[in-house]
Amino acid sequence: MGPGDPKALRVLGGVPILVHALRALRDVGVIVVAAPADGVAGVEALLAEYGVDYASLSVVAGGATRRESVANALRSLPPDVDTVLVHDAARALTPVEVVERVAAAVRGGEQAVIPALPVVDTIKSVEAYEGDAARVTATVDRSRLRAVQTPQGFRRDVLDKAHAEASGDVTDDAGMVEVLGIPVTVVPGHPEAFKITTPFDLVLAEAVLARREATSA
Amino acid sequence: MGPGDPKALRVLGGVPILVHALRALRDVGVIVVAAPADGVAGVEALLAEYGVDYASLSVVAGGATRRESVANALRSLPPDVDTVLVHDAARALTPVEVVERVAAAVRGGEQAVIPALPVVDTIKSVEAYEGDAARVTATVDRSRLRAVQTPQGFRRDVLDKAHAEASGDVTDDAGMVEVLGIPVTVVPGHPEAFKITTPFDLVLAEAVLARREATSA
Numbered sequence: 001m002g003p004g005d006p007k008a009l010r011v012l013g014g015v016p017i018l019v020h021a022l023r024a025l026r027d028v029g030v031i032v033v034a035a036p037a038d039g040v041a042g043v044e045a046l047l048a049e050y051g052v053d054y055a056s057l058s059v060v061a062g063g064a065t066r067r068e069s070v071a072n073a074l075r076s077l078p079p080d081v082d083t084v085l086v087h088d089a090a091r092a093l094t095p096v097e098v099v100e101r102v103a104a105a106v107r108g109g110e111q112a113v114i115p116a117l118p119v120v121d122t123i124k125s126v127e128a129y130e131g132d133a134a135r136v137t138a139t140v141d142r143s144r145l146r147a148v149q150t151p152q153g154f155r156r157d158v159l160d161k162a163h164a165e166a167s168g169d170v171t172d173d174a175g176m177v178e179v180l181g182i183p184v185t186v187v188p189g190h191p192e193a194f195k196i197t198t199p200f201d202l203v204l205a206e207a208v209l210a211r212r213e214a215t216s217a
Numbered sequence: 218m219g220p221g222d223p224k225a226l227r228v229l230g231g232v233p234i235l236v237h238a239l240r241a242l243r244d245v246g247v248i249v250v251a252a253p254a255d256g257v258a259g260v261e262a263l264l265a266e267y268g269v270d271y272a273s274l275s276v277v278a279g280g281a282t283r284r285e286s287v288a289n290a291l292r293s294l295p296p297d298v299d300t301v302l303v304h305d306a307a308r309a310l311t312p313v314e315v316v317e318r319v320a321a322a323v324r325g326g327e328q329a330v331i332p333a334l335p336v337v338d339t340i341k342s343v344e345a346y347e348g349d350a351a352r353v354t355a356t357v358d359r360s361r362l363r364a365v366q367t368p369q370g371f372r373r374d375v376l377d378k379a380h381a382e383a384s385g386d387v388t389d390d391a392g393m394v395e396v397l398g399i400p401v402t403v404v405p406g407h408p409e410a411f412k413i414t415t416p417f418d419l420v421l422a423e424a425v426l427a428r429r430e431a432t433s434a
Contacts, residue, residue, distance in 0.1 A: 105350070114353070116341065120412065121364035122389045124333065126403050133322070134363065136331070136401040139392045145357065147338035172339045175356045184353040186343050191417040195337065200408040207424035 007197060008089040009046070013209040017196060018043070019050045020092035025151075026054060028085065028099055032076050034062035034069035070173060071163045077156070083107055084159050085151035086173045093208050094149070094193040101187050102153040112177040113153040115189035116146035148172065149189040158182055224414060225306040226263070230426040234413060235260070236267045237309035241316055242368075243271060245302065249293050251279035251286035283388060288380045294373070300324055301376050302368035303390045310425050311366070311410035318404050319370040329394040330370040332406035333363035365389065366406040375399055 008018040018033070025031055031054060035043040043059050060076045062069030070086055077084065083106045085099065098115050105113040119142045126134035152174050154162075162176035174184045196205045225235040235250070242248055248271060252260040260276050277293045279286030287303055294301065300323045302316065315332050322330040336359045343351035369391050371379075379393035391401045413422050 114341070116343075119336075119340070119364075120414070121366070122392070123336070124331070124363050124365055124391075124401075124403065125361045126333075126363050127361070129402060132405050134403040136391065136395060136403060137361075139389065139395060140362065144342045144344070144354075146341050146343050146351065147336075148341055149338070172356065174341075174353065175339070178353055178356060184341075185346060186341065186351040186353060188349050191415070197337070198408070203424050203428055204421045207420050211420055 010196075010202070012092060012196070012202065012205050013213075015050060016046060017092040018089045019047070019052055021087065021089040021094070022047070022052050022054075022057070024092075024094050024096050024099060025085075025087065027096075028103060029056065029083075030078060030081055031057040032073040033057070033059045033089075034073045035059050037061040037063075066171060067163070067166060067176075074156075074159060074163060082156045083153065084156050085153045086159070087151035088195065090195045090197060091150050091193050092196055093205055094151070095190050098149070098190045098193050099151055102151050105185060105187050106153040106155060110153075110185045111155050111158045111182050112174055112184040114148050114174045114184060114186055115150070115152075115193065116148045116186045117189045117191065118142075119145045119147055146186055147189075148174070149193040149195075227413075227419070229309065229413070229419065229422050230430075232267060233263060234309040235306045236264070236269055238304060238306040238311070239264070239269050239271075239274070241309075241311050241313050242302075242304065244313075245316055245320060246273065246300075247295060247298055248274040249290040250274070250276045250306075251290045252276050254278040254280075284380070284383060284393075287390060291373075291376060291380060299373045300370065301373050302370045303376070304368035305412065307412045307414055308367050308410050309413055310422055311368070312407050315366070315407045315410050316368055319368050322402060322404050323370040323372060327370075327402045328372050328375045328399050329391055329401040331365050331391045331401060331403055332367070332369075332410065333365045333403045334406045334408065335359075336362045336364055363403055364406075365391070365403075366410040366412075 009016050012020060040059050040061050060072050063072055083103060085102060102113050102115055123140040123142045124136045125138045125140055127137050129135040158177060162180055166176045178184055192208050196202060226233050229237060257276050257278050277289050280289055300320060302319060319330050319332055340357040340359045341353045342355045342357055344354050346352040375394060379397060383393045395401055409425050413419060
């Protein structure tokens with residue numbers, strides 16, 4: 001959850017997106033939420049209100065960028081934690097199986113692991129043309145492309161090193177690890193791990209949630 | 218709708234996907250549906266059952282591949298048609314505004330036009346690793362990538378030429394035009410023009426439809 005980003009607090013099925021995301025992480029281990037620097041107490045109160053009272057959970061002040069927020073959370077982890085997952089609360093409906101798959105791959109020896117899905121649409125590369133329009137420069141071979149989700153998983157020393165050497169803002173921790181020449185492994189993601197950002201995404205999220213409730217009822 | 222593909226006949230909100238797709242095309246002009254060669258009468262009966270009785274609509278036998286099906290439909294168009302849209306019935310909820318935008322761009326002088334959306338997820342290129350897993354080879358600059366939708370629009374002579382010179386199966390008519398060195402213009406697509414293929418897509422489609430009905434009620 002980036003500084004000042006209210007998306008994680010948007011309500012989905014009566015519950016803030018952040019709370020949905022934390023429920024899927026419940027059994028994973030220590031959880032650190034990076035909140036806007038002036039929003040730590042507010043987030044703590046919100047989590048209490050929704051019964052998210054895991055003993056293993058803490059809220060820390062994020063930084064000015066997404067990367068600094070992750071770095072702050074990373075610094076607050078207990079010393080004995082050696083596998084770290086970085087999750088985006090906007091992927092609130094990420095199934096537990098995805099979280100477990102990423103964690104298991106890191107614990108099984110991979111240094112960096114990301115969940116991802118094949119790209120289903122035809123993909124073109126473009127250049128600017130006129131107004132909203134663009135011109136196609138090429139049809140991209142999509143068979144080797146993957147759309148990346150979260151949580152991204154790392155051996156702690158690898159993520160520490162990546163953050164120590166990174167500069168600027170980065171939207172993807174795995175990208176910082178790639179820069180170090182460390183292999184990043186891709187495991188299957190899940191359609192329900194999509195990022196909830198637009199009103200269209202919220203419609204989809206409500207539908208997924210309704211189906212889950214119908215299935216579990 | 219490819220040969221033997223039952224997806225276009227799957228029911229969404231009580232109506233086959235094909236019928237949804239045709240409703241969005243109603244005011245566009247002449248419509249030709251390429252059906253499986255042994256399914257022409259069946260598709261005609263289905264359309265009659267759902268009241269799709271546009272005078273301008275006909276059903277022709279498709280070929281062994283998607284490209285041949287498009288070619289067959291193209292040959293059946295009246296001689297005075299000079300703008301052709303190729304649509305995928307699986308994009309059943311494509312808003313009329315997208316159809317009109319593509320048609321308007323071709324009528325306005327573009328030779329080939331596709332609707333597309335920016336790619337929102339981080340995209341990595343990968344190579345095979347072990348089992349289901351892959352390894353990242355690079356983080357792709359997604360700012361120039363677009364996810365292509367349909368309908369794709371063409372000046373008729375351009376699409377005729379592309380089909381005359383193409384070989385093998387092709388999943389994307391614009392790709393055949395690109396091979397000829399003819400510029401392909403990209404106009405904005407729409408999230409609701411997604412392809413309905415998986416059970417997850419059907420959940421989303423039902424939600425979009427329910428919202429449309431609630432809005433128009």
